[in-house]
Structure formats: structure tokens, C-alpha cells
Amino acid sequence: xxxxxxxxxxxxxxxxxxxxxxxxxxxxxxxxxxxxxxxxxxxxxxxxxxxxxxxxxxxxxxxxxxxxxxxxxxxxxxxxxxxxxxxxxxxxxxxxxxxxxxxxxxxxxxxxxxxxxxxxxxxxxxxxxxxxxxxxxxxxxxxxxxxxxxxxxxxxxxxxxxxxxxxxxxxxxxxxxxxxxxxxxxxxxxxxxxxxxx
Numbered sequence: 001x002x003x004x005x006x007x008x009x010x011x012x013x014x015x016x017x018x019x020x021x022x023x024x025x026x027x028x029x030x031x032x033x034x035x036x037x038x039x040x041x042x043x044x045x046x047x048x049x050x051x052x053x054x055x056x057x058x059x060x061x062x063x064x065x066x067x068x069x070x071x072x073x074x075x076x077x078x079x080x081x082x083x084x085x086x087x088x089x090x091x092x093x094x095x096x097x098x099x100x101x102x103x104x105x106x107x108x109x110x111x112x113x114x115x116x117x118x119x120x121x122x123x124x125x126x127x128x129x130x131x132x133x134x135x136x137x138x139x140x141x142x143x144x145x146x147x148x149x150x151x152x153x154x155x156x157x158x159x160x161x162x163x164x165x166x167x168x169x170x171x172x173x174x175x176x177x178x179x180x181x182x183x184x185x186x187x188x189x190x191x192x193x194x195x196x197x198x
Contacts, residue, residue, distance in 0.1 A: 122173075
């Protein structure tokens with residue numbers, strides 16, 4: 001599900017998103033998909049997690065839901081081996097201010113460099129072949145729960161951490177990080193379950 005020209009690190013992915021949206025006033029969902037590669041599983045999930053966590057962006061009401069829908073729709077089609085990704089035009093046109101996106105990317109630059117230093121190829125069976133499809137299904141479950149997380153304070157941050165960790169695990173071919181992401185997903189699920197509003 002990944003492509004040969006996928007970014008090899010989180011830093012490279014952030015730079016790609018920054019350079020591919022330079023000069024724009026608004027950045028749409030379609031622009032983000034084009035920047036990270038709409039046929040690329042790892043970068044797609046990684047950037048959804050990064051944007052969910054970024055200050056001034058992830059805190060905007062509706063953004064976690066929007067990103068969850070993007071992940072759910074695209075990964076669902078990738079899992080079933082579609083050769084082209086379709087997303088509704090209404091979703092594709094949804095946008096955020098480029099200035100806010102740039103500030104969020106700036107905020108992520110230092111943590112990105114830190115994480116890139118600690119990731120390496122290990123436990124490859126968890127991030128290739130069938131393992132990659134298992135991760136895709138878990139990411140879809142996280143994405144499906146993101147609208148609910150908007151009404152539970154701080155739970156969307158847990159989803160962002162899980163998606164970012166899964167995406168980075170795929171990009172860096174780091175199976176150990178995938179295990180950390182599974183733990184983050186379990187912790188977030190536990191937190192959401194114990195804080196449901198009903």
C-alpha cells in the first residue's frame with residue numbers, strides 16, 4: 001500500500017506538505033492528499049495524526065472529524081485494493097488556513113527530528129504484508145471513533161498520537177513503534193469508554 005517515492009521520515013513528510021502548499025491562502029483536503037500521496041497508506045495516516053495533534057489546527061471544532069473521515073474513506077478503499085481513491089467533492093473542498101497549517105508544522109518540526117532519530121527498521125513483519133493490513137483496519141477503527149472524541153476532552157489527542165505512531169511506523173518500517181501505537185490505541189479506547197457522556 002506504500003509507494004516507492006513515499007517520504008522516509010516525519011521531517012521529510014512535513015517538508016513535503018509545507019513546500020507543496022506554499023503560496024496558498026487555504027489548504028483543502030484534496031491538497032493534503034495530493035501532497036502526501038493519495039495512494040500512500042503510511043504518510044496519509046501520519047499526516048492525519050500530525051494535524052490532529054498540532055496546536056491551532058487540531059483544536060478547531062470539526063477538524064478531528066474531518067481527518068477521521070479522510071482516513072476512513074481512503075484506507076477503506078486502499079484495503080480493498082482500489083487503484084484510484086475517491087472522496088466526496090464536499091469533503092475534498094473542506095479547507096484550513098495555510099497560515100495555521102504552517103504554524104502547526106513549525107511546532108511539529110522539533111518533535112519530528114527527535115522521533116526520526118529514534119526510529120529504525122525492526123520487527124518488519126509487523127509493518128509489511130498482512131501486518132500492514134491489520135494496522136490499516138486498526139487505523140480505520142480509530143478514525144471512525146474520532147467524531148465521538150470531539151465531545152470528550154483530550155481524547156482526540158490520543159487518536160492523533162495513535163495515528164501518528166502507526167503512520168510513522170509504516171514510513172520508517174519500525175515494528176516496535178507499531179506496538180507502541182497499538183498500546184496508545186488501547187489506552188485511548190479505555191479513556192473514551194470511561195468518559196462516555198451517557
